[in-house]
Amino acid sequence: xxxxxxxxxxxxxxxxxxxxxxxxxxxxxxxxxxxxxxxxxxxxxxxxxxxxxxxxxxxxxxxxxxxxxxxxxxxxxxxxxxxxxxxxxxxxxxxxxxxxxxxxxxxxxxxxxxxxxxxxxxxxxxxxxxxxxxxxxxxxxxxxxxxxxxxxxxxxxxxxxxxxxxxxxxxxxxxxxxxxxxxxxxxxxxxxxxxxxxxxxxxxxxxxxxxxxxxxxxxxxxxxxxxxxxxxxxxxxxxxxxxxxxxxxxxxxxxxxxxxxxxxxxxxxxxxxxxxxxxxxxxxxxxxxxxxxxxxxxxxxxxxxxxxxxxxxxxxxxxxxxxxxxxxxxxxxxxxxxxxxxxxxxxxxxxxxxxxxxxxxxxxxxxxxxxxxxxxxxxxxxxxxxxxxxxxxxxxxxxxxxxxxxxxxxxxxxxxxxxxxxxxxxxxxxxxxxxx
Numbered sequence: 001x002x003x004x005x006x007x008x009x010x011x012x013x014x015x016x017x018x019x020x021x022x023x024x025x026x027x028x029x030x031x032x033x034x035x036x037x038x039x040x041x042x043x044x045x046x047x048x049x050x051x052x053x054x055x056x057x058x059x060x061x062x063x064x065x066x067x068x069x070x071x072x073x074x075x076x077x078x079x080x081x082x083x084x085x086x087x088x089x090x091x092x093x094x095x096x097x098x099x100x101x102x103x104x105x106x107x108x109x110x111x112x113x114x115x116x117x118x119x120x121x122x123x124x125x126x127x128x129x130x131x132x133x134x135x136x137x138x139x140x141x142x143x144x145x146x147x148x149x150x151x152x153x154x155x156x157x158x159x160x161x162x163x164x165x166x167x168x169x170x171x172x173x174x175x176x177x178x179x180x181x182x183x184x185x186x187x188x189x190x191x192x193x194x195x196x197x198x199x200x201x202x203x204x205x206x207x208x209x210x211x212x213x214x215x216x217x218x219x220x221x222x223x224x225x226x227x228x229x230x231x232x233x234x235x236x237x238x239x240x241x242x243x244x245x246x247x248x249x250x251x252x253x254x255x256x257x258x259x260x261x262x263x264x265x266x267x268x269x270x271x272x273x274x275x276x277x278x279x280x281x282x283x284x285x286x287x288x289x290x291x292x293x294x295x296x297x298x299x300x301x302x303x304x305x306x307x308x309x310x311x312x313x314x315x316x317x318x319x320x321x322x323x324x325x326x327x328x329x330x331x332x333x334x335x336x337x338x339x340x341x342x343x344x345x346x347x348x349x350x351x352x353x354x355x356x357x358x359x360x361x362x363x364x365x366x367x368x369x370x371x372x373x374x375x376x377x378x379x380x381x382x383x384x385x386x387x388x389x390x391x392x393x394x395x396x397x398x399x400x401x402x403x404x405x406x407x408x409x410x411x412x413x414x415x416x417x418x419x420x421x422x423x424x425x426x427x428x429x430x431x432x433x434x435x436x
Contacts, residue, residue, distance in 0.1 A: 044068040045089040047407060047433060048078045049097035051419050054399045055376060055384040059419045064090075065097060067405035067434045075399055091433070095412035096419055099399055100159025100432060101358040102386035104317040105239065105296045105346030108174055109165040110134065111149035112142040113351040115325060123245045123326050124258040128265055130351055139170045150174050153347075153356040157408040157430050160387075160396050162294065162317075162346065164212050164239055168202050172209075177404075179390060181212035181239045184227055185219055187263060187270045192223035200230055210236035213288070215244070216279050217251050217259050217272075221286050228288050237292050237390060239317075243279045243305070244297035245327050252279045280305035289314045294389070296346070299323050299331045306332070306339035315342040315389045318381075320365050322348035333369050342389055343381045358382060363426025375420040405434035 045067060052063035052075070064081035066074040066088065074081060082090065113133055120126035150161070154177070161178040165171045171180050182203050186195040203211050211227045213219050219227075224240075231238045243249060251259035255274035263270045275282040280301055283289060291313030298309070298316045309316060318331045336343055345365055347356045354360070366378045387397030395404050410430045412422055 045091055046078070046081060046085060047097060047409075048082075048090055048092045049409070050094055051412070051416060052097040052399055053419055053423065054099050054397075055380045056398055056400075058376075059416050061416060063097065065399060065405075065407060065434075067407075071395075071405050072399065072401055072403045072407075072434075074401055093409045093411075093433070096408075096410045096423065097399070097433075098157075098408045098410065098423060099383050099397055100154075100404065100406040100408050101157050101362070101382045102160045102162075102344070102390070102392075102396055103153070103158050103346050103356065103358050103361075104162050104294065104344035104386050104390075105319055105348060106161055106163055106356060107165055107349035107351070108146050108150055108161065108163050108178075108356075109142065109167050109170055110349035110351045111356075112137060112145040113349070115350060115352050115354070118351060122258065123247055124262045126326060126352070127262055131266070139167050143170055143173065146170065147174055149350065149356055153358070154406070155432050156357050156359065157432060158356070158358045159404055159406045159432075160390075160392065162237075162239060162390070168206075172206060177406075179237065180206060180209045181237075182206075182209060183212040183214050183239075184223065185214045186223050187218055187220055187267060187272060189220045189222050189271070192220050192226065195223055196226040196230070199227075203230070210234070210238060213238060213240035215241040215248065216282055217248050218263075224283070224288055225286055228293075232290075232292065235292070235391075237294050238288070239294045239296055240283070240288070242283065242295045242298055243300045244323075246300055248279055249300050252282050253277060278302070278305055280308055284308050284312065294344070297323060297331065298336075299327055299329050301332060301335065303335060303339075306335040306341060309336075310339035310341045315344055317344040317346045318365065319346045319348040319353065319361075320368060321354060321361060322352040325352050330368060334372055337372060342385055344386045344389065345378075345382045359423075359430055360426050362424055366424040367426075375424045378424050379420065406432050407434045409433045 047065040049063050051059055053059045062078050064078035065072055118126055118129045163178045164181045164183050166183050168182055184195055184199050199211055203209055210231045213224050213227050228238050247258040250257035252275050255272055289312035293314040294317055295314050296317045316336055345361055347353050347361045362382050384397040387393040394402055408430055410427050
């Protein structure tokens with residue numbers, strides 16, 4: 001069988017009062033105007049791969065995928081599909097076709113900031129410097145970088161983003177294929193109603209969006225409950241940063257430590273009543289954990305915390321490269337697996353991670369946990385498991401009729417039994433094919 005390669009063409013910034021330039025320039029009326037990166041577009045075509053793989057069906061030989069109008073119409077043996085669809089253009093790929101990945105936590109609005117530019121001594125120092133850097137930038141100035149970062153991530157295999165941010169207009173201008181979580185902060189109970197009312201009024205403009213809780217050390221109990229209730233009534237997932245650092249654990253339990261310095265820096269007068277328990281136990285006591293809660297990071301948790309998360313039905317998004325940058329610690333994936341928690345994978349932002357490349361994130365994850373997780377289980381976390389948790393499994397996470405035709409092509413001349421291992425090895429060469 002002869003193959004030819006497919007055609008190619010030639011901080012958490014919720015800690016600051018966001019600055020907005022209210023008018024979106026007409027010349028930047030679409031994402032493609034800002035960053036015209038190349039996508040293969042056809043009205044109707046068959047993508048033929050040496051191999052096609054997804055979590056539910058494993059690895060298959062010589063597969064044809066019929067794509068039209070942005071979705072997969074049919075999939076099967078190329079010989080059968082081409083006979084049934086005579087006259088349809090065929091694009092042949094000498095390698096693997098795989099579903100686009102789901103980035104379960106990122107901050108696209110921070111894409112103008114590189115982690116190497118923020119030299120820090122600890123997490124609090126990083127946040128302070130990140131806040132200072134971001135507040136010096138206008139939305140108009142950073143928008144092209146944010147759009148470019150999203151398109152670059154898409155071109156390297158990401159199909160969907162859980163995007164958390166504070167600048168509503170900027171993030172919504174970045175197009176679809178995202179769950180935008182409008183992040184809120186407010187440590188004082190007295191300001192909870194005002195913050196929520198303003199956020200809800202804005203969020204109601206976005207039928208697909210949600211409100212995010214920044215973290216238990218920066219959002220009051222009343223505000224956290226209102227944000228969660230808003231999302232629950234709309235059937236939306238609630239994201240919150242949880243147990244990301246040892247400083248957070250200390251502050252939630254005692255009201256002391258480095259987080260005090262952070263709050264003093266940003267909030268002239270603040271109040272917090274120490275919970276005397278872990279961050280996980282604290283948010284659980286407020287009724288925030290359920291099957292629509294996405295707990296991001298969870299680096300500093302114990303067995304009891306893991307049990308609570310599992311029983312609630314919440315999922316955990318691991319952002320391994322960011323965690324290593326900011327705390328030097330690995331998330332306790334062994335505890336998550338033992339407790340039966342659904343795991344997802346995210347990159348976080350370029351302010352704490354090298355890039356938004358999900359295949360690189362998956363590769364880093366597998367390299368650290370290959371002794372306890374198989375390639376297929378890691379790929380599940382970045383595709384089908386994420387899609388099911390987010391309620392988008394009809395569109396993302398698999399190669400099946402009705403799914404998005406954003407399919408990832410990875411050149412590969414190895415054996416069938418080596419495909420899954422290759423997919424989690426951080427392959428350098430990959431590109432998104434099919435319709436956008």
